[in-house]
Amino acid sequence: MITQLAAIQHHLHQQPETLWGCFQGTTINHLALLTHSSLLVSSFSSPSSSSLSSSSSRSPLSHYLSVNYVDHFASETKTIVGHNLEPTPWHVFPTKKFEDETKYSRTSKIIQCSYLTCGRSSLDNVQQKNNVTVSSPKAEKCPEFFHWIHRDLEPWSKSRISFDRMMKAKEFASLRVVIIGGKLYVDYYYACVQSRAMFTVWGLLQLLRRYPGKVPDVDLMFDCMDKPIVNRTEHGSKPLPVFRYCTTPDFFDIPFPDWSFWGWSEINIKPWDLEFKSIEEGSGKQKWPKKSPFAYWKGNPDVVSPIRTELLQCNDTNQWGAQIMRQDWVQEAKAGFEKSKLSNQCNHRYKIYAEGYAWSVSLKYILSCGSLPLIITPKYEDFFSRGLFPKENYWPIPPFDLCQSIKFAVDWGNSHPTEAEAMGNKAQNFMKSLSMDRVYDYMFHLISEYARLLDFKPVRPSSALEVCVDSLLCFADEKQREFLEMSTSFPSPSSPCQIQPPDSDVIEKWIEEKKKIIDKVQGVA
Numbered sequence: 001m002i003t004q005l006a007a008i009q010h011h012l013h014q015q016p017e018t019l020w021g022c023f024q025g026t027t028i029n030h031l032a033l034l035t036h037s038s039l040l041v042s043s044f045s046s047p048s049s050s051s052l053s054s055s056s057s058r059s060p061l062s063h064y065l066s067v068n069y070v071d072h073f074a075s076e077t078k079t080i081v082g083h084n085l086e087p088t089p090w091h092v093f094p095t096k097k098f099e100d101e102t103k104y105s106r107t108s109k110i111i112q113c114s115y116l117t118c119g120r121s122s123l124d125n126v127q128q129k130n131n132v133t134v135s136s137p138k139a140e141k142c143p144e145f146f147h148w149i150h151r152d153l154e155p156w157s158k159s160r161i162s163f164d165r166m167m168k169a170k171e172f173a174s175l176r177v178v179i180i181g182g183k184l185y186v187d188y189y190y191a192c193v194q195s196r197a198m199f200t201v202w203g204l205l206q207l208l209r210r211y212p213g214k215v216p217d218v219d220l221m222f223d224c225m226d227k228p229i230v231n232r233t234e235h236g237s238k239p240l241p242v243f244r245y246c247t248t249p250d251f252f253d254i255p256f257p258d259w260s261f262w263g264w265s266e267i268n269i270k271p272w273d274l275e276f277k278s279i280e281e282g283s284g285k286q287k288w289p290k291k292s293p294f295a296y297w298k299g300n301p302d303v304v305s306p307i308r309t310e311l312l313q314c315n316d317t318n319q320w321g322a323q324i325m326r327q328d329w330v331q332e333a334k335a336g337f338e339k340s341k342l343s344n345q346c347n348h349r350y351k352i353y354a355e356g357y358a359w360s361v362s363l364k365y366i367l368s369c370g371s372l373p374l375i376i377t378p379k380y381e382d383f384f385s386r387g388l389f390p391k392e393n394y395w396p397i398p399p400f401d402l403c404q405s406i407k408f409a410v411d412w413g414n415s416h417p418t419e420a421e422a423m424g425n426k427a428q429n430f431m432k433s434l435s436m437d438r439v440y441d442y443m444f445h446l447i448s449e450y451a452r453l454l455d456f457k458p459v460r461p462s463s464a465l466e467v468c469v470d471s472l473l474c475f476a477d478e479k480q481r482e483f484l485e486m487s488t489s490f491p492s493p494s495s496p497c498q499i500q501p502p503d504s505d506v507i508e509k510w511i512e513e514k515k516k517i518i519d520k521v522q523g524v525a
Helices: 002-014 016-023 028-035 038-045 050-057 060-076 103-115 122-129 144-156 163-172 196-210 272-283 306-314 329-334 362-367 402-415 417-433 436-453 469-475 478-486 504-524
Strands: 175-180 183-188 218-222 292-299 322-326 348-353 372-376 395-397 465-467
Touching: 060 103, 103 469, 144 436, 144 504, 163 218, 175 196, 183 196, 196 436, 196 469, 196 478, 218 436, 272 362, 272 417, 272 436, 292 402, 306 322, 306 402, 322 348, 322 402, 348 362, 348 402, 348 417, 362 372, 362 417, 372 402, 372 417, 395 402, 395 504, 402 417, 465 469, 469 478
Parallel strands: 292 322, 292 348, 348 372, 372 395
Antiparallel strands: 175 183, 175 218, 183 465
């Protein structure tokens, strides 16, 4: 290694113009190397192409050092799709192998997408050119569940968030998100399962496009796996701020809209606005009296979920009034997802929600059907589920005496069809009100309120990469790109909704009222 370094140093003295740029400055500036070697990138895609012969005018040592340096550089670059990243140690899953890529094509893609794209992001330029200035009407009031933003950030309302505390949270994060001057930078620590990181970061990019110049500078830690991890017992005196998709009252984790709002390409679920419209249309094909008078659940029970395992025992329409279906996603993918369309799963009067390994994205699709949701008492909460209210837009099912409780709810609904149908309609209307407009507003206010708590000025980490629309799409496969482009956002003609001021009494009142209703229902059942 010392000999190689000596050779590099000697060559730099002899021909400083060829390689000096790639070794000076920060990690981000190392790619000055490629200003003289765009042909080098293309040579990775086709090592036998004429581009290699074109480089013959360069010295053999220069070419050898360039190729090996770029190859090493790519092997050290972490990407949004998981290159050079290990799974999170707190939720292990198989490491992505990238076996469909050659070494040359992988290196070329990593360099091109990570470093050579954002400076000429055509989609963002087009978006700005097509932006028509519209007089902004008065912003409407945010939905009531936005109150939870203040509640989630309350642990830091007095102490605020120091840089040290934020960096301490790194031990529980899979990536770090930094926004400065409307630009997004991401530092990757661990891989995320499937395309969660890609679709989550895409959502942040769309937020910046929707409200250009309004999203404040911010620095935060994000984990893209399922279960909350910063428990209140262990971290009560010095809570660590970590964003994720769900939380519980026993954890400090801050809930944020999950990736599937922008689509879940692996199981063919489209972006939220499109998927909701499809489900709503499907649910309207049969009026309530014509729907099957049973409770329905279809999902994957093989996710270390005791409640789903127990639910399988309730699959008897005669005894329990329930139809429980196992979902095999591997077979569905082979069959083109024809039997897993969510719009075709709204033919029952009652739909069951059962948590998986943690919370499940299926909740929003179940609520959208217009059927009466039977929600088995959840342990986990996402950002919007705390706005639901028992016996208003869902029927609470206790985790004990599960089959008997489902049968009781079905019997009640069939003997009170007007009330049951009304609850189902309210659930659907609740989800209809949760348009992507409101999802972006929640993101905007959560990030804005969090940014106010920082007692340091966010700066770009030297190890973070800029991510823009084109650089992210550069890494996407054909289906991912299709789904992402479906959810492209544009500048909003109106301001974000007006968030309510902090009011802990409102939250406490909701919690108390919900508990009373649930206790009463479970006592009767």
